[in-house]
Amino acid sequence: MIQRAETEHSKELGCAKHLLLAIGSANVIGVSLPASLSSHAGPGAGQGRSVFFSDGVSRIRLTLDENSPVLIENSGETAVLTFDGPGGLISVEGFVEKTGCHCPKQAYITINEGCIFSCRYCNVPNLDKHIKTPDEIASLISDAVRRENVECISLTSGVVGTMQEEDERLFAILERVRPFGLPIGVSVYPTPGLSQRLFELGVSEVKFNLETATGKLFAEMCPSLDRDVLCNALKEAVGIFGKNRVYTNIILGLGESKAEMKQCITHCLENGVIPIIRPLTPSAQLSHFSRPLAEDILSISEFLQSELLRFGLDPSASKTMCAKCMGCDLTPMTDLHLGEVTP
Template sequence: MQWKDLKAQLLETGAVHLTGEPAERFVARSAAGPGAGGSGAVFFAMGSHRVKLALDPASPVEVVHRGNGAADLYLDGNLISGRLLEPGFHCPDQAFITVTGSCIFRCRYCNVPNTHGKRKSIDEIMAMVESVRHRIHAISITSGVLESIEEEEAYVLEVVRRLACFRLPIGVSIYPTEKTPDRLHEIGVAEVKFNLEAATPELFLKMCPGLDYSRIWQVLDRSVELFGKNRVFSNVIIGLGETDAELVACIWRLTSHGVIPVFRPLNPVAELSDVPRPSAGRLKKIFAVHGQALEAAGLDARLAETMCTNCAGCDLVPGRDG
């Protein structure tokens, strides 16, 4: 089985039952994104490939930890040998840190408002990065919104200024003001990710009440002007009710603007807890179009230094997964 076929199957399932030797040091915890508030996840790797899977004892997929990271994955009667990766924070090789673990907005697919997480102090964030400095190559910052979009931006800017002393590439993904790209660029951020979330403005309005779809497009265009090719990204969730044609149109529009899309399979939580995850077949179909669109636009996801595209755990990434 090719890696992209295996990964698509695993992303359709989304979770594993972890057994065997104690594996706590290989378990990643998330305060934002698809796994916020969950029981953790593991990164299963084969060679340079990896996939992130939530922990769920009811999953039909089993990973048996043999010790020291060596692991066997059992899927449909097949045994696949690999290893578990030790995370920095949230993912391997990076300190991917959520600054504020709560949010005043209530996007229907997001569990962060329900977790009531706290805001980390700057000293706390500095100590977190220092604790994993020996095994990371990048710092990535994301955040909810504690009081307002403007106040959150100001706080994240101060966090990034302090983190500059580590001399590592820093990626930032927050909900932006119109000036966020300029301000992040001025203080030396390497890459940015501003998330469309939904393939169409109509779906965005339905899923993210109170947020502005057109502003995100404006901010993405400004970001490409400032940061250049292969340094600007945008999450789009697969499975919110969009058609394949709408997803394909979104892919080509993003890449034609110089933005690398990140296609994230829906994690059924919050108000969408009864919505099924997208099928492996659909993920592979979108993956093929994604790769064609990146190539046509002269974009290369393999050049990402930070955040989700560099990690490639939660999504199929052209050039990384086939």
């Protein structure tokens, strides 16, 4: 249990989210959580169960930890999140969300669990390898649709074979899941011409992850991958999918300077790509790293917000994947409450 401070402040989740992202965990007591398996994607893949807490506007994903300074008292229909903030105890009223697959309201599915690449921050290569078949994925989506109010299908994958094999596997899966009639998002390592084929197969949005703010950091963190391939694929995708439909994850806290992160954000937006700034979850070879400071998370997110407004782009228009979920990041237009982008 956390020690209650003398002063208690009630806040909207979005106003406290940068503080929570800097902590990254929560202890949940009360009504048992819905069944939730460890994730094979996203921050903390393979590191155990997590909880999604929402106040109806914002959402955060926190790793379950009985020793966490964040407490969620779950009564079933409602829940209260409390923790000691800079000015006293912060209390947020909300509820614990059920997940479709991986996150709320989405069938977010990892095709290949495992990866032949060994990016230093990623634990996926250490997981047991499993390749889901098109029928297996369709079954997972059917179950999610039946259980929850699933609004989209999101597909991601590690690489376990050749790039051609991965593309063909993805194409077969897309043919199998199109009949669900839901928006589809895809986040994979791109090959030349992939965006055009995905568009033809009914994909709504793509996310090709630059991962780092600089090319130098990318070479250090992802020595087996080519950042130029990603940059070119993102530019190509914008021309095919259009405005507010192309995204990229960039990890905050790998050793980049604030100026380098800001320069990367502006460069992405100049090319029509919406960057999602993902605070580092220390794992794999970076287990000794620290999570980014709350003030750094907030500062960079505010800069991203201002640049989105300047370039007329809006991640809240997303139909799929991370920008729709918002659980792992401080999200402009939603968490920061600075208004909507004008056309």
